[in-house]
Amino acid sequence: xxxxxxxxxxxxxxxxxxxxxxxxxxxxxxxxxxxxxxxxxxxxxxxxxxxxxxxxxxxxxxxxxxxxxxxxxxxx
Amino acid sequence: xxxxxxxxxxxxxxxxxxxxxxxxxxxxxxxxxxxxxxxxxxxxxxxxxxxxxxxxxxxxxxxxxxxxxxxxxxxxxxxxxxxxxxxxxxxxxxxxxxxxxxxxxxxxxxxxxxxxxxxxxxxxxxxxxxxxxxxxxxxxxxxxxxxxxxxxxxxxxxxxxxxxxxxxxxxxxxxxxxxxxxxxxxxxxxxxxxxxxxxxxxxxxxxxxxxxxxxxxxxxxxxxxxxxxxxxxxxxxxxxxxxxxxxxxxxxxxxxxxxxxxxxxxxxxxxxxxxxxxxxxxxxxxxxxxxxxxxxxxxxxxxxxxxxxxxxxxxxxxxxxxxxxxxxxxxxxxxxxxxxxxxxxxxxxxxxxxxxxxxxxxxxxxxxxxxxxxxxxxxxxxxxxxxxxxxxxxxxxxxxxxxxxxxxxxxxxxxxxxxxxxxxxxxxxxxxxxxxxxxxxxxxxxxxxxxxxxxxxxxxxxxxxxxxxxxxxxxxxxxxxxxxxxxxxxxxxxxxxxxxxxxxxxxxxxxxxxxxxxxxxxxxxxxxxxxxxxxxxxxxxxxxxxxxxxxxxxxxxxxxxxxxxxxxxxxxxxxxxxxxxxxxxxxxxxxxxxxxxxxxxxxxxxxxxxxxxxxxxxxxxxxxxxxxxxxxxxxxxxxxxxxxxxxxxxxxxxxxxxxxxxxxxxxxxxxxxxxxxxxxxxxx
Numbered sequence: 001x002x003x004x005x006x007x008x009x010x011x012x013x014x015x016x017x018x019x020x021x022x023x024x025x026x027x028x029x030x031x032x033x034x035x036x037x038x039x040x041x042x043x044x045x046x047x048x049x050x051x052x053x054x055x056x057x058x059x060x061x062x063x064x065x066x067x068x069x070x071x072x073x074x075x076x
Numbered sequence: 077x078x079x080x081x082x083x084x085x086x087x088x089x090x091x092x093x094x095x096x097x098x099x100x101x102x103x104x105x106x107x108x109x110x111x112x113x114x115x116x117x118x119x120x121x122x123x124x125x126x127x128x129x130x131x132x133x134x135x136x137x138x139x140x141x142x143x144x145x146x147x148x149x150x151x152x153x154x155x156x157x158x159x160x161x162x163x164x165x166x167x168x169x170x171x172x173x174x175x176x177x178x179x180x181x182x183x184x185x186x187x188x189x190x191x192x193x194x195x196x197x198x199x200x201x202x203x204x205x206x207x208x209x210x211x212x213x214x215x216x217x218x219x220x221x222x223x224x225x226x227x228x229x230x231x232x233x234x235x236x237x238x239x240x241x242x243x244x245x246x247x248x249x250x251x252x253x254x255x256x257x258x259x260x261x262x263x264x265x266x267x268x269x270x271x272x273x274x275x276x277x278x279x280x281x282x283x284x285x286x287x288x289x290x291x292x293x294x295x296x297x298x299x300x301x302x303x304x305x306x307x308x309x310x311x312x313x314x315x316x317x318x319x320x321x322x323x324x325x326x327x328x329x330x331x332x333x334x335x336x337x338x339x340x341x342x343x344x345x346x347x348x349x350x351x352x353x354x355x356x357x358x359x360x361x362x363x364x365x366x367x368x369x370x371x372x373x374x375x376x377x378x379x380x381x382x383x384x385x386x387x388x389x390x391x392x393x394x395x396x397x398x399x400x401x402x403x404x405x406x407x408x409x410x411x412x413x414x415x416x417x418x419x420x421x422x423x424x425x426x427x428x429x430x431x432x433x434x435x436x437x438x439x440x441x442x443x444x445x446x447x448x449x450x451x452x453x454x455x456x457x458x459x460x461x462x463x464x465x466x467x468x469x470x471x472x473x474x475x476x477x478x479x480x481x482x483x484x485x486x487x488x489x490x491x492x493x494x495x496x497x498x499x500x501x502x503x504x505x506x507x508x509x510x511x512x513x514x515x516x517x518x519x520x521x522x523x524x525x526x527x528x529x530x531x532x533x534x535x536x537x538x539x540x541x542x543x544x545x546x547x548x549x550x551x552x553x554x555x556x557x558x559x560x561x562x563x564x565x566x567x568x569x570x571x572x573x574x575x576x577x578x579x580x581x582x583x584x585x586x587x588x589x590x591x592x593x594x595x596x597x598x599x600x601x602x603x604x605x606x607x608x609x610x611x612x613x614x615x616x617x618x619x620x621x622x623x624x625x626x627x628x629x630x631x632x633x634x635x636x637x638x639x640x641x642x643x644x645x646x647x648x649x650x651x652x653x654x655x656x657x658x659x660x661x662x663x664x665x666x667x668x669x670x671x672x673x674x675x676x677x678x679x680x681x682x683x684x685x686x687x688x689x690x691x692x693x694x695x696x697x698x699x700x701x702x703x704x705x706x707x708x709x710x711x712x713x714x715x716x717x718x719x720x721x722x723x724x725x726x727x728x729x730x731x732x733x734x735x736x737x738x739x740x741x742x743x744x745x746x747x748x749x750x751x752x753x754x755x756x757x758x759x760x
Contacts, residue, residue, distance in 0.1 A: 024331045029575050031338045032144040034179040038343070049471055050375055051574050057179040058359055062467050064573035 002075050007052065007068035009043045015073035016040050022070045033061050041073070088135040088244045089163065093156065093187060094171035095180050096142030097460075097579035099199040102227045103171060104139040105588050107237075135244065138165070146186050146299040147338060157300055160190060161288070161308075166244050167193050174198035174209065174224055175359040177352075181345035182338075184218070185256050186299075189292050193243050193251040194220045197236065202226040208357035217348060220253045228585060255291060258340050260333070264298075265291050267323060294319075298334050365581050372464040372581075375471075382468050385461065389452045390490055393522075397444040404440055408433055426629030430616050443597060445522065449491040451593040453484075453499075458584035463576060474571040476556055477563030479505075481576070482512045486555070489519030493721040495596070496521075497728050507567040511559050513729045514737050517717035518555040520548050523674035527712050530678050534696040535705040543706070547713050554714065554744070615669055615676075618642040635685065643668070653746075657707050657753050660699050667711065673718050703756030707749040715745035 009015055017037050020027055034057040035041065044060055045053035051062045063071075094100050140156040170187055172180035177198075187194060198209070201224040215222040221239050225232035243251055255261075297305050297316050305313055324330040349357075361369075371377050412429035419425040456462045462484055470480025482503055489496030496516040503509040525544070532543040563569060620631050622640040631637040638644050647665035654664055662685060670677040678692070685695045700708065716738045717725065725734035 024335075026573065026575065027335060028147050028331075028338070031335060031342070032147055033575065033577060034144075034182070034342065036339050036342050038339075038346075045370070045373055047373075047375055050373070051467060051470060053373065053467075053578060058176045059179050060578040062463075062470075062574055062576045062578055064470070064575065067573050067575065 003072060004075060005069050006041070006043075006054070006063070006071040006073050007046070007065055009046065009073065009075060011043050011046050013043050014040055014076045015043070016076075017071055018074045019072040020070065021072070022067060026067060030063075030067075034059055035061065040076075088167070089165045090135050090137045090167045090169060090240065090244070091159075091165040092137065092139045092169050092171060093160075093183075094142055095144055095173065095183060097577060098142065098171045098173040098180065099227045100139055100142060100171045101592075102585070102588055103169070103197065103199070104137065105591055106227065106230070106233055107137055135240075137169075143183065145183055145338065145341070146296055147334065154300075157296065161296065161305075165192060167195065167240065169195050169197055169240075171197050171199060174200045174204055177209070177357075178342070178345050178349045181348055182341045185341045185344055186295070188218070188220075188253050189255045189289075189295050191252045191255065191289055191292070194253055195236070195239060195243065196220055196222040198222065198224040199227045201232075202229070203359065205354075205356040208354050210352045210354075214348070214352040217351065218253065218256075256344055258337070258344065260337055260340055261291065261295060264294060264323070267319075295337070298330070298337060361580060369464075369578075369581060372461070373467050373578075375468075378464070378468045382465055385456070385465075386487055386490075389449075389456070389487075390522075393445055393449045393452060393491055397448050400444040404444070408440065422629050426620065426632065427616070430619075430629065430632055432613070443601070446492060446495070447593050447597040449488070450495065450596040451589060453488060453495070454589045454592045455584060458582070458589060460579040460581045463578050466574070466576060467578065470571075470574045476560045477569065477571055478508050478512060478559055479503075479571040480574055481572075482508060485512050485516060486519055489516040489521060491522055493517050493519065493521045493717055494724045497721055497724040500728055505569060505572055507563075507569045508571070510729050510733050511562045511567050513725055514562065514733060514740075515555040515558050517721055517737065517741060518551045518558065518714065520551040520713055521674065523718065524712055526675055527670075527677050528709055530692060531696060531700070531705055531709055534693040535700050535702055543709075547709055550710060551713050554748075558744075615643065615672060618646070638662075657711075657749055658701075658704050659708060663699065663708065667715065670712065671716055671719060673720065674712065677712060701760070703753055703760055706756065707752040710752055711745045711749040713745075714748060715742050717741065 003018060006015065006017075016039070017035070020030075035054075039056050042055040043052065044055050049065070051064050052068045053060050053062050055061075092100050092104055138159075140159055141153060143153040143156045146157055168187060168190075170184050172184065184194075184196065196214070196218065198211075204224075209224065211222050211224060221243075223232075223236050223239070225236065293305075293308075293312075293316060297320065302313065302317050302320075305316065308316075320330060324333060372381060412433045415429040415433065416425045419428065456465070465483055465487075466480035468480075469483040473480055473482060482500075485496050485499035485503070487496075488499050493516050496519060497513050500509045500513040500516070503512060524547075528544045528547055529540070532540045536543045616632075619641050620627055620629050622631075622642050623645055624640065627637055627640050631641050643665050644661065646668060647661040650668070651659070651661040651664045662681070666677045666680045669680040681692060681695075685692070696705070716722075722734055722738065725737055729737075
């Protein structure tokens with residue numbers, strides 16, 4: 001098991017969030033969208049300069065790269 | 077302020093609620109048929125859909141914007157919460173995407189707290205193994221009826237309609253669902269009951285305040301924040317706030333509780349899903365869809381596809397509607413002639429033909445383009461492409477302080493600024509919404525194209541394409557510059573970081589698309605077109621009267637009488653201001669008329685010069701040199717939004733910013749035209 005920021009995760013990898021160093025409002029919004037600490041995330045799209053697309057609870061969600069940079073995840 | 081006016085209420089009120097992109101609108105369309113309307117929340121810019129459900133029983137079915145939960149921070153989502161707080165519906169139809177139960181059930185659990193009779197409707201049942209969800213068990217665990225339907229299949233609605241009828245006609249008290257027990261909430265409620273709600277009599281002093289259970293009040297306050305409770309009686313707000321201040325020592329502690337509460341809904345939803353689903357409950361996107369998606373969100377190919385899609389949207393809008401528009405123009409002209417021939421009173425005939433038919437005719441000519449444009453925009457939305465467009469453009473737009481979500485209103489502006497401004501309602505940040513609304517008129521709408529084409533083909537016959545394209549680019553550059561300036565001065569703020577659900581790509585059904593286009597077109601007619609017609613009638617009055625009094629309708633046909641009219645008088649007064657540009661007073665009058673609608677600039681030039689539009693070329697050659705012509709076209713591009721856009725701005729951005737837009741754009745247009753004149757004259 002390794003730790004890195006979500007933005008560093010390659011396409012296809014499965015991760016869970018370990019730490020979120022982001023504003024509470026953004027954490028709330030992410031939680032609204034179903035991204036909670038326990039929920040596994042699958043990286044669907046990660047191309048340089050673009051937001052990431054992750055899949056969580058069978059829903060695809062675009063996440064701004066600056067948010068993804070601050071999400072520390074555990075890679076499986 | 078009550079969110080819905082009393083007179084809008086029918087017998088029974090049924091609320092459609094669910095996450096965005098679950099297929100709520102399809103169900104709304106099926107339940108209401110054609111009997112539906114867009115209604116505005118009083119005093120604010122967002123709208124909801126409402127319709128009567130006829131099954132031997134009149135009901136008011138209300139389709140509110142989709143929400144993810146009660147913490148929702150978006151403007152549309154807040155309104156849904158506000159509606160729930162202020163209006164007690166008789167029944168909630170909670171729509172869930174059956175393929176994504178876990179995510180959708182989190183909202184259901186929050187809605188149960190409201191203790192309002194509820195039916196759960198699972199959509200996309202056609203894409204699931206029929207046995208993979210134990211519906212009776214889900215029904216028993218939640219204590220509410222559950223239906224699984226294919227929302228496009230008419231027969232799937234039969235049982236649902238019967239259940240709706242039984243519930244609204246039955247004893248509501250027996251059907252009130254019980255909230256799911258969450259330890260976190262229960263501990264808090266225990267504290268709250270002692271500290272606040274020991275004085276229930278106070279609750280009923282204000283009759284307009286719905287009797288919400290204490291549990292709901294507390295949960296909503298924690299999830300949404302005290303600001304969202306501003307419509308509650310002040311004494312109650314103060315008490316809840318006081319309780320929360322006692323209970324949570326810091327904002328951080330309250331936020332942490334809020335997050336834990338939200339997470340507990342999700343963990344409860346996970347447990348529920350585990351209990352009611354089998355191993356066959358799986359769903360994944362088809363590989364061909366995933367491959368197409370990879371292309372659509374690719375940084376290079378995605379941008380090319382986006383450009384092509386936009387080009388096709390706008391060009392097809394005009395190509396497809398051109399025959400109908402021409403026919404309508406011709407018919408209106410014929411009708412005007414018919415009236416002038418058959419009505420003996422010249423004044424009445426002119427009022428009907430030039431004022432009413434002229435005004436309403438202009439509006440009607442717009443309708444096919446608007447309807448088709450809304451159809452295409454609906455198509456982008458219903459296929460799920462709009463979210464991809466937001467994704468693709470976000471990285472570029474954030475550099476000027478706005479987010480990708482602003483791209484849709486800006487693109488709409490190229491077709492018509494009225495729907496462009498109306499579409500800003502989807503932007504959650506208030507400052508960003510105003511900025512995008514203010515620059516929308518710089519997106520050169522279709523109405524300005526005839527002005528460019530006629531002047532450019534007369535003055536720059538070899539370079540028409542380059543000249544017209546350059547005007548579009550000038551509009552885009554000005555919009556970008558103004559957005560950047562406003563975001564760094566009057567309306568500060570950084571672009572919101574993109575956090576957006578990317579819904580599945582799907583083939584849309586025609587029926588909801590047509591209905592959506594019809595609703596928006598009708599709304600456009602009600603909001604903007606009536607003002608256009610009124611403006612044209614005012615211009616007609618100013619064109620047949622003058623400082624010396626009544627001239628008569630002949631002033632509209634006789635060029636020698638035009639200098640006697642008010643409209644010419646106004647042009648004459650204003651023309652010294654435009655002295656440096658060397659524009660004829662008649663051009664100034666045409667610009668004034670263009671405030672009503674930009675196409676009128678060309679039509680009025682023909683009238684003012686006493687020639688047919690087709691003979692304008694020779695007149696324009698005498699009135700313009702290349703520099704003054706280009707400066708004039710840039711002025712037309714920038715100066716004041718048309719009257720329809722102005723009123724759309726008033727509705728969406730407020731009177732202050734609508735007025736600001738007029739003053740700002742006139743000053744900007746003047747300065748740019750002056751700059752072009754000065755620089756251009758240096759080289760000629």
